[in-house]
Amino acid sequence: MFIGLDIGTSSVKAILLDETQALIASASEPLTVQRPHPSWSEQDPDGWWSACEKAMDRLAAEVPSAMAAVKGIGLSGHMHGATLLGVDDQPLRPCILWNDGRSASQCAELEASEPKFLSLGGNRVMPGFTAPKLQWVRENEPEVFEKTAKVLLPKDYVRLKLTGEHAGDMSDSAGTLWLDVAKRDWSDELLAATGLTREHMPRLVEGSENSGQLRAELCQRWGMSAAPVVAGGGGDNAASACGVGAVTPGSGFVSLGTSGVVFVTNDKFSPNVESAVHAFCHAVPSTWHQMGVILSATDSLNWLANTLDASPADLTGELGEITGPSPVHFLPYLGGERTPHNDVDIRAGFYGIAHDTDRRALTHAVLDGVAFALKDCMAALEAAGSSVERLTAVGGGSRSAAWLEIIASLLNVTIDVPADGDFGASLGAARLGQAAATGTVDGVFTAPPMSTSIEPRSDLTNAYADAYGRWRQLYPALKQAGF
Known part of the structure; x- marks a missing residue:
């Protein structure tokens, strides 16, 4: 048995498949988006986790024997979200989402100051991406920036809650603009352009690789007989491609x-x-x-x-x-x-x-x-x-x-x-x-x-x-x- 957890913008969806990929059960929980200012778009990271817990609880109640046999969990999620954590792994502020437009001026400045965003990063510096969001925080919320120990993408915050691991996959991480996309590795130069280092980043795994195991207390909560592995997963579009x-x-x-x-x-x-x-x-x-x-x-x-x-x-x-x-x-x-x-x-x-x-x-x-x-x-x-x-x-x-x-x-x-x-x-x-x-x-x-x-x-x-x-x-x- 295998579970797919998709952290969407409007909902979290969990599906349970058997070894033939036949659907056994599914559950979803709604999410809301906060827009405190024009062009801003934010979510509470713990809202994702609460929705995941509820969806998984529903699967465990509906099909307990199938949940007991789960061997693997995969993650997907909306890309580019800037989830800033302190040294205690607690969010320092709401996540700045993919459709947030506040960092337009930072985009122009980053493109001008570091041309390798276009070559190594392979993409225009747009407000939707993660790097300019961190530059905005650096300039406008310096006290938050200084306290930031890790920057995770939305699904990777859920992974942290599931496994205790700071890890991210290649497809989602490419959307931060800090990845050397051809080499599939973090770029020290691109990180430095926004005042960050590799220490702020999760370790990288391929989407089909094991990134960690489900915490023992969650295995007990959801009735799993052995700790399933949690895959690297993918950004929502790369995961959709895997689905079709x-x-x-x-x-x-x-x-x-x-x-x-x-x-x-x-x-x-x-x-x-x-x-x-x-x-x-x-x-x-x-x-x-x-x-x-x-x-x-x-x-x-x-x-x-x-x-x-x-x-x-x-x-x-x-x-x-x-x-x-x-x-x-x-x-x-x-x-x-x-x-x-x-x-x-x-x-x-x-x-x-x-x-x-x-x-x-x-x-x-x-x-x-x-x-x-x-x-x-x-x-x-x-x-x-x-x-x-x-x-x-x-x-x-x-x-x-x-x-x-x-x-x-x-x-x-x-x-x-x-x-x-x-x-x-x-x-x-x-x-x-x-x-x-x-x-x-x-x-x-x-x-x-x-x-x-x-x-x-x-x-x-x-x-x-x-x-x-x-x-x-x-x-x-x-x-x-x-x-």
């Missing part, structure tokens, strides 16, 4: 979650900093990946649903057959954007609203706008040398067939849809736990059964290509106008 079998070069997925991602696996480190592509280590050894990331995918649809006092399912259910692009354009930049603009200040908006614009047209525009932003991501990946003919759909937005039709036609790729619709980070985490427990990756990261494959529609491809060309003109026009 995207671990070989040229394989990939498109994620329609809170954020949106186009993910492609590579056999080498392949950065494209000019277009804000994320180039990271994968969660499996000797493998890397590229990502184009947009900050507001289903977040855009959820915003519209809340504004219109409707549910996302209601809105997408009203669309009917997609016969072409919406006459209204939507820029999905609710909290800024990463790929390709790296612009924390740009904001969302509609263009082309007329007297007859109804909520169906607005919904259609939101789906189109997110798809256009994912096309931006695909173009940036292609410029970095990636080529992909099919992608697996993951995330809550993948339940919308209309949305996937738009994306397939615009990106001109086949989109495969998993049969049960829930092959995401928690499954990948459980698979990494299985690899760590068994000591092999062979046969662990297979593609799940697919329910359908969505081909590009020839009647949509040209129309959407034209609409994308018009949509692409909006961002530079807004920036030129000072927005």
Whole structure:
């Protein structure tokens, strides 16, 4: 038996699989995000742990015999979060999350003072990453910075609670900007740029390796007959790739979650900093990946649903057959954007609203706008040398067939849809736990059964290509106008 624990932004999810990777049980617990100031986004690290405890308690109560046989636990989590611990391993302040934008000025200063962030780190210095967050703390909360003994990522704080070990995996750690991504090791030069050393960092392991064993008191609490190993795990997107079998070069997925991602696996480190592509280590050894990331995918649809006092399912259910692009354009930049603009200040908006614009047209525009932003991501990946003919759909937005039709036609790729619709980070985490427990990756990261494959529609491809060309003109026009 193997457990996958996924520390998401909005919830913690725990799943229990048997040796054939069949789902035995699952549990989830909600999380909340605090926004004490504009563009800030924080969470209490102990909230993650409390949610994990509750989810694991539920599994132990529901399937005690299966929990007794657990051999491995894998972890995944939202990336880039700055979790600052004192010498007593207690959090010194709330974690600064991936979608926090406060460190924009520190980003520009770090890029100018240490060009190796772009070469060794392989990524633009963006407010979402961990390094500029620490520089912000260094400048604005010096008393906290001086007390900081360890900097952990969210899932690695949970690992500390599970095992007592300070450890992190390659894929998640690459998102700090302190990693020499090609060498899969901490960079002393990049750490020094933010006043840190290796002593502040966890030890590094591969995602499929054993990082420690579950504490004895937790084994007793959850009824485990022997202490399971805890795998290195992965950042949420790398773990999702493990869940859908995207671990070989040229394989990939498109994620329609809170954020949106186009993910492609590579056999080498392949950065494209000019277009804000994320180039990271994968969660499996000797493998890397590229990502184009947009900050507001289903977040855009959820915003519209809340504004219109409707549910996302209601809105997408009203669309009917997609016969072409919406006459209204939507820029999905609710909290800024990463790929390709790296612009924390740009904001969302509609263009082309007329007297007859109804909520169906607005919904259609939101789906189109997110798809256009994912096309931006695909173009940036292609410029970095990636080529992909099919992608697996993951995330809550993948339940919308209309949305996937738009994306397939615009990106001109086949989109495969998993049969049960829930092959995401928690499954990948459980698979990494299985690899760590068994000591092999062979046969662990297979593609799940697919329910359908969505081909590009020839009647949509040209129309959407034209609409994308018009949509692409909006961002530079807004920036030129000072927005």
